[in-house]
Amino acid sequence: MVWNSIVGKLWITIIGLVAVVLTLLSLLLVQFLDGYYLEQRTDNLKKLAVQLTKTIEATPDSEHIQTAKEMVEAYNTNLLVVGLKEGSINAVDQGLPQVPSNLLTEHPVLKKALEGEVGVVRGRFPVLQPPMQNEIGEKEILAVSVPLHTKEGTNGAIILYQNLQDMTETTKETTKYILYAAAISIFLTTIFAFFLSTRITNPLRQMTKAADSISRGNFDTIITIKSGDEIGELASTFNRMAKQLDELIHALSREKDQLFSVLRSMVDGVITVDKSGEILIINPPAEEMLKALKFESSGKEWGSKDSLIGLQPPEPFVTYSKEVVETEHESVIDITAQGRVWSVVLAPLYDRNQVSGVVAVLRDMTKERQLDKLRKDFIANVSHELRTPLAMLQGYSEAIVDDIAVSPEETKELAQIIYDESVRMSRLVNELLDLGRMEAGHIELNRKQVEILPIFDKIIRKFSVVGNEQKITVIPEFMLMPEAQFSLDADRIEQVFTNLIDNAIRHTHADGKVFVSTMIKDDQLFIEVRDTGTGIPEEDLPFVFERFYKADKARTRSRSGTGLGLSIVKQIVAAHGGQISVHSKLGEGTTFSITIPNEHQD
Known part of the structure; x- marks a missing residue:
């Protein structure tokens, strides 16, 4: 222990030096x-x-x-x-x-x-x-x-x-006095060594404790400087080093927090894995993707509180990551799971010119793929909706021009068909124009405080006649006071009811029922149109408000509409500041729910 300390080494060195000098003397x-x-x-x-x-x-x-x-x-x-x-x-x-x-x-x-x-x-x-x-x-x-x-x-x-x-x-006397001098020298040397202990080793012990404290993460540790000698300069240098290290750690911490905030706020997912395939960094969008992949592959969902750091990502991500590590080339792939599509860009991660892992950027392309599909469906639907009436107009017109109709009744029938198709085309064009203006934000509402019960009674009476013709009962469930008023664009709200009730009647079999419910609560208007019809398949529910989307996939001219009605309804409700939702079960019926907040006039 003595030899391992500076004081002990200095003491032994001085004593040895004194002993040698006195012996020679x-x-x-x-x-x-x-x-x-x-x-x-x-x-x-x-x-x-x-x-x-x-x-x-x-x-x-x-x-x-x-x-x-x-x-x-x-x-x-x-x-x-x-x-x-x-x-x-x-x-x-x-x-x-x-x-x-x-x-x-x-x-x-x-x-x-x-x-x-x-x-x-x-x-x-x-x-x-x-x-x-x-x-x-x-x-x-x-x-x-x-x-x-x-x-x-x-x-x-x-x-x-x-x-x-x-x-x-x-x-002998001389030697005795020399020995006395040696004893006195050793005694004074011991005192001097322990004096140095307070002047040298104490600051060194403080620096040792400070270094140990810094190693445990206490970067604000400061050494008290009591001298201006080399020890004091060392302590001052140590304090500057600790301060700079503290600033550097805080800067790194800030950069880490900023990076973490950026990663968390990114819409795209980011995953970093090492060469063995274990996850090093992951943000929430990437966690959602991996959870979907895990459920797709094993049917077991990862808990929301589980940390994915240090785990192996599920297939097929592992396979693609290994390929990138082996080839050291960037790879772009599409991964599908749980009805969603992710585009994944995988690139090798280098550490001193050596591949240390893979960084992957994941973008949810589900909406883009849906929009692309809807674009194609839109073109197909518009082509179909316009081609058929145009063909009929052309054909029946040629029949009249060529005098194929032999009697005035046949000529009148052909003319009626031409008229109906022209009306259908006109309605389609008008709906497309209205929908385009609404989606562009150019919809104009004539919103004012009106008594809403007369409006709803008028709509029910109109559709009760249509329903009776098809043996379908339209049942009103109005929980409104007779003098109830609300801020609405009456014409646009009538258009909403018309589209929803017309859809409900067209998709309900004979002897079915259509319920129309309204109520005002907490200064909000609640509207519900519920039928007992065929219902909408679950996979079609997310797309019912898209243009030209038809859940029944049938293009029969007697039962199918243009596919624009629900899109127009959604835009009108949104223009009123409200929300619309749909719930349906195949074979049991469909329910459309609307919530519109009141607008008070100053």
């Missing part, structure tokens, strides 16, 4: 002290030995030992004189530890003094403590020997030696 200092003191002592002993030799050589025999003794006492030095008449003499016996004489006189380096050379020896020798001459162990001794020439002409040597214990103790 200690070694160099000890070596310096040892060499310096040894050199100084050696020189001093040499000088003292030379001076002693001069003194002994110049002093009478009876006095030279005493003289030498006085000189070396001042230097705390042991003296051994070799070569005098007395032999080897230890001239100092004031209680200093002494090295056995034979070890010194027999030492090969010190014996060089007898040959005229100066000898210097540093080593460990056994030491005796006077006056009992008890051995007290080995001591480190520095010994110097110089040649000695006496008056008698004999050669000898003077050996001076000192105990180096004081120098060793000095070195």
Whole structure:
């Protein structure tokens, strides 16, 4: 744990550096002290030995030992004189530890003094403590020997030696102080390291916590800057980075929301799938299409709350998507399900020049296909409605011109047929013109407050006669007050009733009934025309208000109309601001319901 922290690494590094420096310093200092003191002592002993030799050589025999003794006492030095008449003499016996004489006189380096050379020896020798001459162990001794020439002409040597214990103790004391300094340095280093902990690691910990907070999505995290050094600059840079990241995330979020809003508001469906075929992005129109495809293929409808993200779209979308991924080419197809037609444009989706999925744009072409079909039906119906009367007009006219009719009665009958067909053509043309003006928004209403009960009674009386001729009963169900008034264009409303009741009578068998209901409620006029006729097939209900659309598909001239009546009714009701709807069941009858709001005159 210590090594994994900055404080621990810094602390260990500084301690190691201090230890190395102090160790090197200690070694160099000890070596310096040892060499310096040894050199100084050696020189001093040499000088003292030379001076002693001069003194002994110049002093009478009876006095030279005493003289030498006085000189070396001042230097705390042991003296051994070799070569005098007395032999080897230890001239100092004031209680200093002494090295056995034979070890010194027999030492090969010190014996060089007898040959005229100066000898210097540093080593460990056994030491005796006077006056009992008890051995007290080995001591480190520095010994110097110089040649000695006496008056008698004999050669000898003077050996001076000192105990180096004081120098060793000095070195130990120096080392001890160095160790004290090392301990103090380590203590101060520890304090310094933990001081750095508050100056360096605390901001780093704050940045670590801030980075962790940002990683969890809190992009507004700010680090408090308390210094202007590199740590402060790092914290300031971190805050700028967090702010820019927050702005970038918000910008991306806004773009995502805008894209999502655009996708949701699009009329066309958009689907994005990955290479494995799972849905990544989908908007509501596309969801409706996939739900229709799913129901078409399996008969099971996806719940409205189910998320389609991550699911596999149903066939045939999967097959076409795989083809686009494999071929890397755009594809345009039509998919039909539940009576609706979608045009689908599939294009490969690239990620770094690699196909990562497929994006598909789906457009509901049901209305366009219906309009195209209605256009074709319109042309066919108009051609049929005009071709037949024109052919009859031409044929019967030729019969009259060629005098095929042999009697005035036959001629009158042919003329009547020509008249009826011309009236039929005139009505067709007028209805087409009226419908065209209505669809273009040029319908003119003479809307005013009128008593509506007399209008409806007039219509019922007219169609009751027509119904009685075909054994069909027209039953009024008026829930109106006699003085009830409403804002209407009376002529246009009569046209609405005429078309609806005429249709009901034409599609109701003998002994059937047609019910006409009206009522005013919540300032709205409700009209309902209900019959007990043949009914309209369910697949034809969405198209009954289209021009020339005929649910019975029959083109018999006695029972079928022009196919424009319901289109005109819808336009008149819409011009009044109302709505019309149809409900029917095959074999049971049909009901047309109209709701018109009142218009109050100022």
